[in-house]
Amino acid sequence: MVFDYTKLVRPNILNLEPYRCARDDFKEGILLDANENTHGPSIADLSTSEDDLQLNRYPDPHQLELKQQICNIRNQETTIQGDKIDVENLCLGVGSDESIDALMRCFLTPAKDKLLICPPTYGMYGICATINDIEIVKCPLNLENFQIQPEDILKVVQNDPTIKLLYLTSPGNPTGQLIDFTLVETILNEWEGGIVILDEAYIDFSPVGSSRSTFVNKYPNLIVLQTLSKAFGLAGIRLGITFASKPIAALLNALKYPYNISNLTSNIALRATLPENVQEMRNKCETICKERTIVIDSLTKLPNVGRVIGGLDANFILLQFLDNNGKPSNEVAKKLYTTLATENKVVIRYRGSELGCEGCLRISVGTKEENKILIEKISEVLPQVTKPSA
Ligand SMILES: Cc1ncc(COP(=O)(O)O)c(C=O)c1O
Incomplete structure (x- = not known):
């Protein structure tokens, strides 16, 4: 060639x-x-x-x-x-x-x-x-x-x-x-x-x-x-x-x-x-990757949470949310996204409209404290947005 x-x-x-x-x-x-x-x-x-x-x-x-x-x-x-x-x-x-x-x-x-x-x-x-x-x-x-x-x-x-x-x-x-x-x-x-x-x-x-x-x-x-x-x-x-x-x-x-x-x-x-700061960058990346594991382990235990559908090579995860029949649901993902942002001051990214990303939210890995709050808020809000309507 x-x-x-x-x-x-x-x-x-x-x-x-x-x-x-x-x-x-x-x-x-x-x-x-x-x-x-x-x-x-x-x-x-x-x-x-x-x-x-x-x-x-x-x-x-x-x-x-x-x-x-x-x-x-x-x-x-x-x-x-x-x-x-x-x-x-x-x-x-x-x-x-x-x-x-x-x-x-x-x-x-x-x-x-x-x-x-x-x-x-x-x-x-x-x-x-x-x-x-x-x-x-x-x-x-x-x-x-x-x-x-x-x-x-x-x-x-x-x-x-x-x-x-x-x-x-x-x-x-x-x-x-x-x-x-x-x-x-x-x-x-x-x-x-x-x-x-x-x-x-x-x-x-x-x-x-x-x-x-x-x-x-x-x-x-x-x-x-x-x-x-x-x-x-x-x-x-x-x-x-x-x-x-x-x-x-x-x-x-x-x-x-x-x-x-x-x-x-x-x-x-x-x-x-500079070399010493590149080493500092690598240390921080390692910490972020460890935190990523904690976020994944905690969130995937929750009902209505599916799996991480993407790879684990970045400082975010692409996580799928499910309806009560276990199907990936844009409706659940969107409601969760909106409620987190408007009522809980936690902002993540809705990605359900992207090809192959049905029901997905993209979540950046935060600090330990931020991740703790993220997990608490999702645990709290998810049952509300998936509750079958009377
Ligand atoms: C894949 C990809 N490329 C490029 C960029 C833009 O990066 P920058 O801040 O250097 O403009 C982003 C930012 O989110 C990104 O996700």
Whole structure:
């Protein structure tokens, strides 16, 4: 198979001359090149550490130190020789939501090209596609095990050359199921007309070494997305990472807004990706996974609770609720969801309308105290919402 990314990129992006600033060439001295406010921020009580961030200055467009620390994390995990990545494989974004959108703008011509998703999956792929006027084609997951079905996917993409991107989520949302990478490889080895995007937002809740971010040099038709929003506990700073072959990463870096990563974000991200804090992240993930077991054990003992229908590879569970005949019930799930939120101040997510998720609620694992209250409230509310009406 010969994969040629230049055939997939939109011509206007392939020929894009990226924005350049004087500071790409000169970084030191009296900096009067960018129309910044040299008198500083107008905040009277700025702390010393905030002042150190030089918030009156535009951020570094390249973030090489941060990219190197992220590469170090993934390179250390990989057990496969030859699959090392470096800073030129990375592009950083405002959360992975920005990366999801950037990939569409890079490869898909509005009102012409299409993308493929495998429901049930993360909703933003569809929303971004609609915003970009891109048609969505669907090829469902295997609803027994929430794995992808490569033969079906290949049939679909090979019959339609306008499908240029496939968005997969591993571990899945809302499924919580890690995708078997050998299935993804079947597609990577066969499909030269498009790119597989593997969204690994929840990857650090899976066993260490599960990420395939270091495979982007081996498979130039693979792009991996990650985020600091989940395992790193930093949804508020908005930092997403795209791993791609070097030519594709260069295009994405040319396409992004030059100052998309703020000084505040990079300061925190630089600290979060230091080895000692990565270890702290792993410890927290372990605690979350233990709490997940407690939540599952307690909830699945209750009447009208079915089974966890997804995998156990993320920081949430997809739990099925049943009617009094033991059948998965959207009515029960919806009533429980609403009553918990409106009368008990416990907010979880109704997912019953998603393909293969009949009667399901998606529950994020909370702190010990939050989980205790969650379990108490569900135990209390569930009998009310399943009581046969007189
Ligand atoms: C599968 C998946 N991808 C991406 C995201 C977005 O992450 P970010 O906060 O980095 O934009 C989410 C958030 O819920 C998600 O579930």
